[in-house]
Structure formats: C-alpha cells, structure tokens
Amino acid sequence: MLFQYLGTAAAEGFPALWCSCERCTHARQIGGRALRTRSQAIVDGALLIDFPADTLDHIYKNGIDLLNVRECLITHTHGDHLYPADVSMLRAGFSHVPPDYRITFRGSETVRDALAGVLAQPEREGSAAFEVMKPFETVSLGRYTVTPYPAIHDPGAGPLFYGISDGERAVLYAHDTHYFREDVWENWKETRPHFDLVSLDCTNACLPLTYVGHMGLKENAEVRRRMLDEGYADERTVFVCNHFSHNGTNAVYDDFVPIAAREGFRVSYDGMKIQL
Numbered sequence: 366m367l368f369q370y371l372g373t374a375a376a377e378g379f380p381a382l383w384c385s386c387e388r389c390t391h392a393r394q395i396g397g398r399a400l401r402t403r404s405q406a407i408v409d410g411a412l413l414i415d416f417p418a419d420t421l422d423h424i425y426k427n428g429i430d431l432l433n434v435r436e437c438l439i440t441h442t443h444g445d446h447l448y449p450a451d452v453s454m455l456r457a458g459f460s461h462v463p464p465d466y467r468i469t470f471r472g473s474e475t476v477r478d479a480l481a482g483v484l485a486q487p488e489r490e491g492s493a494a495f496e497v498m499k500p501f502e503t504v505s506l507g508r509y510t511v512t513p514y515p516a517i518h519d520p521g522a523g524p525l526f527y528g529i530s531d532g533e534r535a536v537l538y539a540h541d542t543h544y545f546r547e548d549v550w551e552n553w554k555e556t557r558p559h560f561d562l563v564s565l566d567c568t569n570a571c572l573p574l575t576y577v578g579h580m581g582l583k584e585n586a587e588v589r590r591r592m593l594d595e596g597y598a599d600e601r602t603v604f605v606c607n608h609f610s611h612n613g614t615n616a617v618y619d620d621f622v623p624i625a626a627r628e629g630f631r632v633s634y635d636g637m638k639i640q641l
C-alpha cells in the first residue's frame with residue numbers, strides 16, 4: 366500500500382492566508398515543507414480521502430489523474446476537507462469524462478446533506494454518487510475494507526475518521542478528532558485491528574490543549590502509547606503527526622521534526638509518500 370499526503374494543514378492553510386504571525390512569516394521565508402495546503406490524502410493513487418479546494422493544486426503537483434479515483438472518503442464538512450463547488454466541476458461543459466466514469470463519495474449523513482445539491486445536478490457525463498457511512502460498520506470497496514469511527518470534533522460537521530485495510534496493510538487516518546472516544550477503544554477490544562500507519566490530528570503541535578476537537582503532540586503521544594499497550598500497533602508501525610495550524614507552538618516543519626521524533630512520530634508534509 367502506498368499512502369500519500371497531498372495537503373497537511375488545518376482550515377486556514379499554513380502559512381495562513383492573511384497572517385503575519387511569527388510562524389507564518391517564518392514559513393513563508395523558508396518555503397518547502399513549511400508550506401502546507403488544506404487536508405487531503407490518497408491511497409495507491411486511487412482511494413481519495415477528503416476533497417478540499419486545494420484538490421486542484423494537489424493533482425497538478427502530484428500527477429494524480431482523478432479518472433483513476435472511483436472512491437472518495439470524506440471525514441467531515443469543514444471547508445479544509447470538503448469543497449462541494451469543485452465536486453460540481455464534474456458537470457458537462459466543465460469536465461469531459463468517459464460515460465462509464467463513476468465516483469462515489471462516502472461519509473456521514475451530514476456530509477451527504479452538504480453534497481446533496483451538487484450531486485443532484487443532472488448535466489453530468491459520468492456519474493457521482495453518495496453512500497452514507499455509519500460508525501463501526503465496515504464496508505468493502507474493491508480491494509479495501511474501510512471502517513469509520515466517530516470523532517470528537519464539531520458535531521455539526523458530521524465527523525468520522527477512518528481505518529483502511531487492503532488485507533495486508535492498514536492505515537488509521539484520524540483527522541479531525543480529539544483523543545478517541547471510549548467506544549472506539551471498546552470496539553477495538555473486540556475487533557482487534559492492527560495498523561501499520563497511524564496519522565493523528567496534531568493541530569495544536571506543542572500548544573497545551575485549550576479546546577476539545579483537535580489534538581496536539583501530548584495527546585498524540587497518549588494515543589500512541591495506548592495503541593502500543595493494547596496491541597493495535599507495534600514497533601514497526603509508522604506514527605505521523607498531521608493537520609497543522611499556525612496556532613500550534615513550534616509547528617513550522619523544521620522546528621517540529623526533532624520534537625515529534627522524541628515522542629516516536631514523523632511529521633507530515635505536502636506530497637509525503639509512505640510505502641507500507
């Protein structure tokens with residue numbers, strides 16, 4: 366399984382659109398991995414996770430052909446993860462696609478409602494569909510099995526996070542969420558998943574947690590410890606901090622890499638590939 370990060374920032378991007386804070390200024394100066402677009406990832410160049418406005422930039426930079434993407438998991442409706450106006454670019458006159466092309470978006474009922482308008486547009490050459498994902502209900506998508514988990518995040522955004530397995534390797538993509546709900550840990554006691562890659566919400570970086578709905582490095586380390594203790598990961602599992610905000614202390618890539626390494630984490634960057 367080849368996992369690739371396409372965008373690795375929170376809602377405002379990093380550096381943020383208008384921001385003159387110390388971290389944004391530094392990130393603009395050094396560029397490279399310090400520049401982060403909004404959140405998106407892809408498995409094997411085919412199974413897409415989230416659809417932000419930066420999708421256009423991501424497919425240019427990474428040579429992705431959206432006609433190879435037939436499934437797109439959506440975590441929740443926040444704008445850094447879902448931009449319905451670009452889903453509407455699948456219409457005739459905006460995109461010419463083979464008549465047998467079909468893409469299915471999947472997520473919570475809230476995500477379904479957010480996409481209902483654009484998916485109802487009739488003037489489309491290929492087709493787009495939506496399937497509701499229910500927490501803890503595993504579905505088969507071709508060679509993958511996907512299990513959604515309930516996230517602690519803005520309930521109005523219908524938040525889910527996902528476990529994705531191809532039968533040999535498995536990824537946990539946990540954005541956006543706080544420390545996991547107890548019913549997730551209870552579910553794992555019965556289902557005994559094992560993850561080779563764990564990507565955790567690190568919006569706050571080194572900033573002590575001031576609100577519920579995201580994590581920082583301290584909470585990431587607590588999740589990692591418990592996953593190792595309870596057997597859902599092992600010493601070969603790659604743990605990655607991802608989804609960064611300029612509000613996070615020490616959050617600029619070069620600053621954060623050595624700090625995260627001390628807790629057993631790698632740090633995501635736009636375009637980062639992990640072969641599992």
Ligand SMILES: [Zn+2]
Pocket residue numbers: 374375376404443445446541608
């Ligand atoms: Zn987000």
Ligand SMILES: [Zn+2]
Pocket residue numbers: 380381384385386387388389390611612
């Ligand atoms: Zn800033």
Ligand SMILES: [Zn+2]
Pocket residue numbers: 441443518522541
């Ligand atoms: Zn969010």
